[in-house]
Amino acid sequence: MALSTFLSLFKLSTFLLCLLILSGTTSGQLSANFYARTCPNFRSIITRAVNTAVSNEARMGASLLRLHFHDCFVNGCDGSVLLDDTANFTGEKTAGPNSNSIRGFNVIDTIKTQLESQCPGVVSCADILSTAARDSVVALGGPSWNVVFGRRDSTTASLSAANSNLPGPGSSLSALISSFSNKGFTANEMVALSGAHTIGQARCTTFRNRIYNENNINASFATSVRRNCPSSGGDNNLSPLDSTPVTFDNRYFSDLINQRGLLHSDQELFNGGSADAQVRTYSSNPATFSRDFASAMVKMGNLSPLTGSSGQVRTNCRRTN
Known part of the structure; x- marks a missing residue:
């Protein structure tokens, strides 16, 4: 009787263990050691490529960081922003916030090619984006944070979600708070990420409307920016988002206090509203900003990832397998 009971319990425990293993395989979980055996050098490959790209063009660091944000805010961190349009597929690149705006795809392509030569079909494009974002910030003097891995790539994309989920440069403070709240971020985390x-x-x-029509802007700053942004034409002419655009620091917040925010949405963070105190804190405490930014970026990278058997690992980030 005792032996029979033991065998029954043994069979039950074995069955439950199999279910647990199967469940883990199906649902998956992000882990710092996800590629430890399958692609142990993947981090150094990504870091080296990012450092080279940023060294060649410092602006690329900001572009890779933004690419990660524009991916994660649309149906989660799934690499969908990288998919090209085809005759039978519409991706997210032509959405209003992305068209003629997001860039850095060539850097991601280079990284993917190098990884495929070392460990074919292993490292996802979504994980490349999350790692490249962190490495870009570090390359420009900003904080680091722990990135976990195991994201898989979507086989779909959503043009409509890209158009509706990404906050625009004309957003009000309340719209920014709402947009980030919809993704699970607090108002404080929104301010940190805006950094x-x-x-x-x-x-x-x-930013044309801001420099020509808004009053809460430093007059000399507006005049200087207008030189490269006429009232008509020159739509793609560039101006720096803060006064030290190739260094990841807290100058952005100091500029806001001096009414030198380039975008309407930037200056909304310091315009007599609920975010003013936090902007003041970050402008005088760079370490606090760095800590809060890094913490919010960890949260960003965990937005609805595909794991386990969901999605796929694309061999080319621009198209599904």
């Missing part, structure tokens, strides 16, 4: 605009540049078409 990504301490690097990079923006196109004239995104």
Whole structure:
């Protein structure tokens, strides 16, 4: 009787263990050691490629960071933003916030090619994006954070979600708070993540109305920016998002206090509203900003990833397998 009971319990425990293993395979889980056996050198490959790209063009660091954001805010961190349109497929690249705006695809292609030569079909495009974003910030003097891996790539994309989920340069403070809240971020995390605009540049078409028609702007700053952004034409002319656009620091917040925010959405963070105090804190405490930004980026990278048997690992980030 005792032996029979033991065998029954043994069979039950074995069955439950199999279910647990199967469940783990199906649902998956992000892990710092996900590629430890299958592609142990993947981090150094990505870091080296990012450092080379940023060394060749500092602005590329901001572009790779933004690419990760534009991926994760549309149906999660699944690499969908990288998919090209085809005759039978519409991706996200032609969405209003992305068209003629997001860039860095060639850097991702280079990284993917190098990884495929070392460990074919192993490292996902979504994981490349999350790692490249972190490495870009570090390359420009910003903080690092722990990136976990195991994301898989989507076989679909959503043009409509890209158009509706990504906050625009004309957004109000309340719209920014709402947009980030819809993705699970607090208002404080939204302000911290907006600090990504301490690097990079923006196109004239995104800030023309501000420099010609808004009053909460430093007059000399507006005059200087107008030189490269006429009232008509020159839509793609670039201006820096803060006064140190190739260094990841807290200057963005100091500029806001001095009414030198380039985008309307930037200056909304310091315009007599609920975010003013946090902007002041970050402008005087760079370490606090760096800590909060890094923490929010960890959260960003965990937005609805595909794991386990969901999605795929694309061999070419621009198209499904």
